[in-house]
Amino acid sequence: GQQVMQIPQYQHVQEGEDFTTYCNSSTTLSNIQWYKQRPGGHPVFLIQLVKSGEVKKQKRLTFQFGEAKKNSSLHITATQTTDVGTYFCAPDRGSTLGRLYFGRGTQLTVWP
Amino acid sequence: KAGVTQTPRYLIKTRGQQVTLSCSPISGHRSVSWYQQTPGQGLQFLFEYFSETQRNKGNFPGRFSGRQFSNSRSEMNVSTLELGDSALYLCASSLTGGNNEQFFGPGTRLTVL
Numbered sequence: 118g119q120q121v122m123q124i125p126q127y128q129h130v131q132e133g134e135d136f137t138t139y140c141n142s143s144t145t146l147s148n149i150q151w152y153k154q155r156p157g158g159h160p161v162f163l164i165q166l167v168k169s170g171e172v173k174k175q176k177r178l179t180f181q182f183g184e185a186k187k188n189s190s191l192h193i194t195a196t197q198t199t200d201v202g203t204y205f206c207a208p209d210r211g212s213t214l215g216r217l218y219f220g221r222g223t224q225l226t227v228w229p
Numbered sequence: 230k231a232g233v234t235q236t237p238r239y240l241i242k243t244r245g246q247q248v249t250l251s252c253s254p255i256s257g258h259r260s261v262s263w264y265q266q267t268p269g270q271g272l273q274f275l276f277e278y279f280s281e282t283q284r285n286k287g288n289f290p291g292r293f294s295g296r297q298f299s300n301s302r303s304e305m306n307v308s309t310l311e312l313g314d315s316a317l318y319l320c321a322s323s324l325t326g327g328n329n330e331q332f333f334g335p336g337t338r339l340t341v342l
Contacts, residue, residue: 160272160333219274
């Protein structure tokens, strides 16, 4: 099955510090999606990366897809308390009946 | 446009019982996926339905089953409940599944006593 490792599992930062979570696959991916789940909430789609080496930005969030399309990262600059939550990557291998496999997520805590 | 709805939101059952959870996808979405979420385990894929057919299945025992109706609404059933089945069950809808963006419902919190 899909081998996806997301690290770190937990990250505690002080407000204003940067944060990065990584998603690593053992196989080449067709694309990868990122989701955020706030405490007590449900996952919400953030972005999809498709191209090798792709970089996308959403305000303070920067998403990257590796050149080999086997890994991806989400970087948050100057974290805020509103960034608290669990960030999941969801890689897709692009098979005919492709489906998403979610990583275990990185739980981010931000201290004010 | 209305989001994904799930009913009930909370459920308490005892071991050995069975339970049925319901999910209404966003209008026009034909794919519905179900996930089990427990602390520290992330989102574990249960199955995906598309046009009333199960298209993908995760590694869960046969006690977990589902179906999809012609209006794309979906139900999942868990028979002979075990304590370990206590979890948040999330359904997600998308236009056609696969690598389409998934829209999650609020989930059903199942507690098995």
